[in-house]
Amino acid sequence: xxxxxNGRQVPAPADSRVSLLDHLREGLHLxxxxxxxxxxxxxxxxxxxxxxxxxSCLALAVQYEGxxxxxxxxxxxGDALHPLQAAFVEHDGFQCGYCTPGQICSAIxxxxxxxxxxxxxxxADLAADTQWTRGEIRERMSGNLCRCGAHNGIVxxxxxxxxxxxxx
Amino acid sequence: MTPxxxxxxxxxxxxxxxxxxxxxxxxxGGTNLVDLMRETVxxxxxxxxxxxxxxxxxETDGGGLLIGAAVRNTALAEHRTVRxxxxxxxxAILAGASAQIRNMATVGGNLLQRTxxxxxxDTDGSRCNKRQPGSGxxxxxxxxxxxxxxxxxxxxxxxxxxxMCVALAALDATVYVDGPxxxxxxxxxxxxxxxxxxxxxxxxLDRGELVTAVALPPLPAGARSxxxxxxxxASYAFALVSxxxxxxxxxxxxxxVRIAFGGVAHKPWRATKAEAALQxxxxxxxxxxxxxxxxxxxxxxxxxxxxxxxxxGRTLAAVLEELxxxxxx
Numbered sequence: 001x002x003x004x005x006n007g008r009q010v011p012a013p014a015d016s017r018v019s020l021l022d023h024l025r026e027g028l029h030l031x032x033x034x035x036x037x038x039x040x041x042x043x044x045x046x047x048x049x050x051x052x053x054x055x056s057c058l059a060l061a062v063q064y065e066g067x068x069x070x071x072x073x074x075x076x077x078g079d080a081l082h083p084l085q086a087a088f089v090e091h092d093g094f095q096c097g098y099c100t101p102g103q104i105c106s107a108i109x110x111x112x113x114x115x116x117x118x119x120x121x122x123x124a125d126l127a128a129d130t131q132w133t134r135g136e137i138r139e140r141m142s143g144n145l146c147r148c149g150a151h152n153g154i155v156x157x158x159x160x161x162x163x164x165x166x167x168x
Numbered sequence: 169m170t171p172x173x174x175x176x177x178x179x180x181x182x183x184x185x186x187x188x189x190x191x192x193x194x195x196x197g198g199t200n201l202v203d204l205m206r207e208t209v210x211x212x213x214x215x216x217x218x219x220x221x222x223x224x225x226x227e228t229d230g231g232g233l234l235i236g237a238a239v240r241n242t243a244l245a246e247h248r249t250v251r252x253x254x255x256x257x258x259x260a261i262l263a264g265a266s267a268q269i270r271n272m273a274t275v276g277g278n279l280l281q282r283t284x285x286x287x288x289x290d291t292d293g294s295r296c297n298k299r300q301p302g303s304g305x306x307x308x309x310x311x312x313x314x315x316x317x318x319x320x321x322x323x324x325x326x327x328x329x330x331x332m333c334v335a336l337a338a339l340d341a342t343v344y345v346d347g348p349x350x351x352x353x354x355x356x357x358x359x360x361x362x363x364x365x366x367x368x369x370x371x372x373l374d375r376g377e378l379v380t381a382v383a384l385p386p387l388p389a390g391a392r393s394x395x396x397x398x399x400x401x402a403s404y405a406f407a408l409v410s411x412x413x414x415x416x417x418x419x420x421x422x423x424x425v426r427i428a429f430g431g432v433a434h435k436p437w438r439a440t441k442a443e444a445a446l447q448x449x450x451x452x453x454x455x456x457x458x459x460x461x462x463x464x465x466x467x468x469x470x471x472x473x474x475x476x477x478x479x480x481g482r483t484l485a486a487v488l489e490e491l492x493x494x495x496x497x
Contacts, residue, residue: 043268060174063174121403139402143267143268
């Protein structure tokens with residue numbers, strides 16, 4: 001059994017109890033993905049699976065055989081940061097940085113959802129086109145907590161990266 | 169987490185064959201079960217992964233929808249037909265959990281999620297009749313702000329945490345089940361149980377039975393519907409009170425109304441008394457408040473949740489006013 005992580009085939013854990021989060025960190029030494037609450041309440045462990053954001057702490061690694069998993073380590077190309085990573089630096093999207101890998105993976109997944117027209121809890125009209133407003137971004141990112149309080153910078157970084165692309 | 173064997177079901181028949189063995193649990197997206205296993209609240213010996221079974225949303229002959237149990241919550245909320253014909257369902261799902269969890273969670277798993285009562289989760293020191301039958305209930309005299317006011321028993325005051333299920337209760341959904349004794353359908357109002365003397369049993373499913381689909385009949389063509397959730401923060405929190413409602417007006421009279429409450433009982437609470445009070449009557453704020461008062465006449469509030477009947481009434485009035493106004497506009 002094997003998993004596909006950041007484009008590489010890697011072994012799945014022998015013990016079916018191991019979460020995808022623990023396997024990434026302890027088994028594969030990809031420690032960019034962070035363990036915050038380990039119970040699905042903080043979003044620090046967010047990774048992308050087939051382009052969709054999920055919580056790796058609530059995922060058993062064995063369940064994700066054959067899926068394409070991307071972690072924070074899989075976003076930069078060599079020394080060239082992903083545009084959203086660069087925007088987080090530019091807009092002070094963090095202080096301590098612990099929630100940042102989850103915030104960035106989550107925001108990339110969110111951008112895919114917005115592009116294909118998934119509505120949110122704050123969308124006034126379920127049938128209308130989705131909007132890149134701050135209110136929409138805050139609601140859609142509510143599964144990622146930042147205890148330093150960098151949320152304003154995080155929303156700025158997301159808007160700068162994706163909203164300009166969407167309106168271009 | 170206690171050790172378990174994991175197997176991915178190849179199809180429904182394979183899942184059912186594996187599921188009949190004692191100590192087996194079906195695994196959907198894992199967003200609740202994996203957490204319960206980590207806390208050793210759930211200790212299955214075998215997991216049968218049904219999250220990769222076919223997950224279709226199909227239109228049915230009568231103008232309704234048939235939703236496969238493995239459909240992800242996000243997929244259901246964003247489905248074009250759900251957004252246009254069942255907006256209360258789309259809104260209920262979008263009000264629940266976070267985007268990451270909605271991407272993982274299945275429809276079947278959402279039906280089967282367990283209460284978020286903190287005493288149910290606390291295996292270290294709390295008594296809980298749902299977790300360990302006969303041990304007692306520490307919620308009754310404890311911190312019970314999120315707990316039930318309707319349909320509770322001396323044994324259990326837990327609430328069902330789902331938003332989606334509140335919409336399904338209002339929609340008169342039907343749950344399709346397959347199991348050792350064959351296929352059957354369960355009306356949504358009979359799927360979840362009140363606690364009574366057996367709070368360890370959340371649903372009417374028998375051992376080995378698997379939820380395969382949920383069917384929705386069409387709403388009346390002229391009905392408008394929505395979902396409103398009241399919680400302690402603006403997003404990513406369980407409901408204190410929620411309302412799913414559909415309303416069809418005829419002139420200034422209510423032609424058809426459906427109401428279900430979340431956050432108030434051990435199951436999604438279909439408000440038949442409130443509906444009966446409103447049917448054929450005027451769509452006024454006083455009528456809405458009176459209807460809620462009729463529904464909550466038997467409420468048994470606890471120390472910390474005495475606000476719930478009044479909050480439910482005001483929330484219902486706000487929702488029905490919005491639906492009635494929109495109809496006139």
